[in-house]
Amino acid sequence: MRNIKLVIEYDGKDFNGWQKQPTKLNIQGEIERAIGEITGEEIELNASGRTDAGVHAIAQVANFRTCSNIGIEKIPIAINSKLKKSIRIKQAEEVDMDFHSRYRCKRKTYRYVINNSEYGTAIYRNMEFNLPCKLDVEKMRKAIKFFEGEHDFKGFKASGTSSKSSIRTIYSAKVLEQGERVFIELTGNGFLYNMVRIIAGTLVDVGLGKIQVDEIEKIIESKDRTRAGKTLPPNGLFLVKVEY
Amino acid sequence: MRNIKLVIEYDGKDFNGWQKQPTKLNIQGEIERAIGEITGEEIELNASGRTDAGVHAIAQVANFRTCSNIGIEKIPIAINSKLKKSIRIKQAEEVDMDFHSRYRCKRKTYRYVINNSEYGTAIYRNMEFNLPCKLDVEKMRKAIKFFEGEHDFKGFKASGTSSKSSIRTIYSAKVLEQGERVFIELTGNGFLYNMVRIIAGTLVDVGLGKIQVDEIEKIIESKDRTRAGKTLPPNGLFLVKVEY
DSSP states (O other): OEEEEEEEEEOGGGSSOSSOOSSSOOHHHHHHHHHHHHHSSOOOOEESSOOOTTOEEEEEEEEEEEOOOOOGGGHHHHHHTTSOTTEEEEEEEEEOTTOOTTTTOOEEEEEEEEEOSTTOOSTTTTTSEEOOSOOOHHHHHHHHGGGSEEEEOGGGSOTTOOOSOOEEEEEEEEEEEETTEEEEEEEESOOOTTHHHHHHHHHHHHHTTSSOGGGHHHHHHHTOGGGSOOOOOGGGEEEEEEEO | OEEEEEEEEEOGGGSSOSSOOSSSOOHHHHHHHHHHHHHSSOOOOEESSOOOTTOEEEEEEEEEEEOOOOOGGGHHHHHHTTSOTTEEEEEEEEEOTTOOTTTTOOEEEEEEEEEOSTTOOSTTTTTSEEOOSOOOHHHHHHHHGGGSEEEEOGGGSOTTOOOSOOEEEEEEEEEEEETTEEEEEEEESOOOTTHHHHHHHHHHHHHTTSSOGGGHHHHHHHTOGGGSOOOOOGGGEEEEEEEO
């Protein structure tokens, strides 16, 4: 038995999210099918975490166990040949049998991309959230610093979701600007459901002057979802890196 | 009567090129229809030049004449509201009646984007040409310099196309590298049919060692299409700028 770790890029637009579902096209199911066609086994693919419908991954990590003796260097090409072009296996590596993509994950980095131009973008419309009103990026830069460190992010998760604890640590939080694009980048030990999209929505409210920079600390402390900003749409969100 | 100049972004993947055709979805036809719905007129839109099926434009320029007195600042929003999201009017400006997008064009800039990674990209697959073999970018940088200046580009146009003259001037020709991406950028007074895609294909052959850097001059002088490289696919090509 071998344990194989994959690094995977996918275009979230084409799928109803990572997680396997019986009737809707999903990334996990597609890759499990492709691996099954190659190994002849029924395999189970564990990712570092789910991503929602429309959310992209530049480098999702997932692992599976197999008895197949296919050469490790042939695995990406073999799986890719059975997949749609909207999913690409970028890397395969043999890992210890006890490696688990989710439980062993130490840090994850997400990026949220905002197109802050008046009429939006035609070409990148599925990879950027278009916001025509001009953002004050300096204010967003100050505000995002309050998210760094260990906090109870109860106010920044989708209602109705049950995680044991809503305490997470953000190691790094940055707002970057490049031409008409604004990038929000967060690295942490884990993220609650919709957490990045709600933080991004809150920072947008800061950039629009609806929330003041010095209110952020209190909003986090309040643990009150209604005080944070809107959940931004999935098309601007990228899972950028998963570290072990 | 007014003459309106538009700057237009579009995702070439969704269309059979710029030019109006009776049965296939095309960019010119879509925008003419949208303007017609707003002005109630049958208008004719002149672009700086056609782009082929799959080719993108970041800033195509086109103009039309109208008797409508709609405010110039309202034109982009009004037209965009009648268009698919894969076309965006980015700017509208009232210009002299004798302005013509094609005849008055002085310089055009095209960019060709190559994804030079082993397994390609899932997310940007319609905006980059994937080439798994490693390119020698230094050689490509030296080779592209031979294209600068005035040349007869007869060997770098699609066969069967008839232009009066195949002499064009390239003002600037650059190869740029950013991570796994290689960009070929050309600015000139005009380009023959498929010229950028054939130059890009020739440079790829240089990067792969199939053509030597010092052969480029002779290949241009030979005016022989068979000596130049392949026409690269349209998905990597962007019309970046049109200057007047």
